[in-house]
Amino acid sequence: MAKTLVLNAADNVAILTEKAPMGERPLGLGRVLSQAVPAGHKIARQAIAKGAHVTKFGHMIGVASKAIEAGAHVHSHNLSFSTHGDGGQIGDHLQKAQTAVPKVSPRMFDGYLRADGRVGTRNQIALLATVNCSASVIRQAADQITRSGILDAYPNVDGVVAFAHGTGCGMNASGPGWDNLQRVLWGHATHPNIAAAVFVGLGCEVMQIARMRQMFGSDGVERFHGLTIQDSGGTTATIAQIIAKVEALLPIVNAARRSPQPLSALSVALQCGGSDGLSGVTANPALGAASDLLVGHGGRVILAETPEIYGAERLLLRRAARKEVGQKLNARLRWWEAYVAMNGGSMDNNPSPGNKAGGLTTILEKSLGAVAKGGATPLNEVVEYGGVPSAQGLIFMDTPGYDPVSVTGQIAGGAQIVVFTTGRGSAFGSKPAPTIKLATNDALFAAMPDDMDLNCGDVVSEGVPLADKGAELLDLIVATASGQVTKSEALGLGDNEFVPWQIGAVM
Known part of the structure; x- marks a missing residue:
């Protein structure tokens, strides 16, 4: 049988970690599959009544639009977007988040110290x-x-x-x-x-x-x-x-020269694109582990893509460092609801067709995986698009989910490195901050070796602990900050990914 993974004991779906052929019972129970189901997709662990919540990561990702038999494929044909509750109060998990900041030994990278005290990773x-x-x-x-x-x-x-x-x-x-x-x-x-x-x-x-x-x-x-x-x-x-x-x-x-600089001088943009059903299982939480390590060193990580935290915002609000931080994030989400409605859309227009082909069904499901990039430490600040943060640690920047527009804002906010997770495959690059690309699965890493810098698929295929993968990623971030060329840099990518966010009338 194809291998499956249960992310939380409360989940009523399991995740396929490899393709399941037609006629198989991946969980050894219930109905046989009427057609092959790709890796990253969901299988019902039990019968789910019409209108009942479907849960993944221990959280609701939508409701069953029809009765779902045990062992059945769960996707767009039987799972629908739904409203979601706030799930807690602003800051009520702050103490837990504060304990998630790891104690680390001081570490350096080789960077360009500028006259204003900031440090460049490129010149x-x-x-x-x-x-x-x-x-x-x-x-x-x-x-x-x-x-x-x-x-x-x-x-x-x-x-x-x-x-x-x-x-x-x-x-x-x-x-x-x-x-x-x-x-x-x-x-x-x-x-x-x-x-x-x-x-x-x-x-x-x-x-x-x-x-x-x-x-x-x-x-x-x-x-x-x-x-x-x-x-x-x-x-x-x-x-x-x-x-x-x-x-x-x-x-x-x-005339500029590199010199040893503390990791506290680093600001890293957290980004995902072309996500699949394994993004929230492998690469995104591995990036979250690396983010926590960087925060432990006094550095800054910038999470973004406001439409792609929709439905999972409570995971950030509950660890907001101050009430006004949570209030600002809530205000931006309400703005996005109005902005999308004004333009005749829905917040569930995302996931994209490629995301759905990779196993993501609703924006609630996608957001739960996307938020994992930010790790577990306190949310210290929310900034406008392209704004320069004043705090260290985990920052949220209000941006669209469209990768070039989002990264353009994060770089304008001072990020010297971009880390980009992808499950479907992405040819993204950025300037002047180099992009490190993480593959969520072994097949992608093998299929696009010229584009992928690090494979995170081994978290599932070989059982590599997320903490170990996060430490490996931090090593790669330090090497890149010190001048090591990324795959996207070697390919010359980044000239066409400078896309400022346009809002307002064209006159």
Whole structure:
């Protein structure tokens, strides 16, 4: 029989850890399967009446839309999304969360100490378009610099990166959309992995360089540079000026050297995409174990994707460090309910077709697995999209669930490393913060060896303890922070994953 896993004694479903063929009884009871069922999918451990709760991880993931026989496949054909209770009060598990912060021995990584005290894991020059009109200019400039071979003479420079996007004009000059974009642009320009930045605008757009500089109170003498196409003599002349500016900056940026720095200086973005039924069993909780270790070292981990904690938010609210932290998270969830309804959608529009093919049926089920990335320590702060946290430890950032948009916000908030779990397979990468990708199952790790940095499938296939996998992952995070190249970096991914969150009217 195909192997199965029961995650909690209270669960009325078991998880297939390998494909079950047609005609089999995976649990040795009940009806035989009328068709083959893939790994990661659910099998009923007992008869479940129509309208009864279906439970996984010890929590409700929906209700039976029809009577389900013992041994039957449980999925979209017989399991439906439902409303969910709050499951507890804000902060009532805080003491338990505080005891989950591990005691660790001090540990270091080799990073670039910046003048403001922050530490970079990479040493790059950023070209940032303030508007879509200047996107081609910065891309062409970055491409010409890279192809020229000039960077070969500067081994401590990790590249020149063009951050181009599709907005910056035809938008409100205030409000959530404008706030998001200016936080993202400024957050990337001043990121600890960026040694110098050049803003390039058209000149007449809504997102004005001068206004941004005034808002953030920087004179831009050392790290901030700006020019516009209209003032520079057009496209060709602007590209030439950008290249000349970068050539002047290269010796300065190349002078930076790595030095031992404490793990407390690290901020790690927690992300998942292309999830499957094993994501919440292997890679996500393994990342949660690594997150707890990093918090024990005084570091920061940033959980995000607000629509993908929906239904599992109580697991965060109950360990909120302060009442106002929980209240802010609740407020963002209510905003998302209204935002989705206004656009004719449902919070259960997520999981995606690929998630469902991998065994995830409802957003309640997906969220329970997604929250596991954040580990078990206190939730210390909730920040807006692209906002820079003021606290250490576990932080929640309000972002969409769409990976490029979410990671763009996390990096703007200062994350120097991204850890990305996937069960279906993802070709994601990011800049200036490198992405480490974790496979949730052995088959994916074998199928996409050029994309996956670490296999977590052995948590199930070989019984590797989650604590051991978390420690292995922390070693990989430290090595990456110290300069080890990730699979996505080696593939050159990350240029097209800079996607600021657009909210509001296009005018």
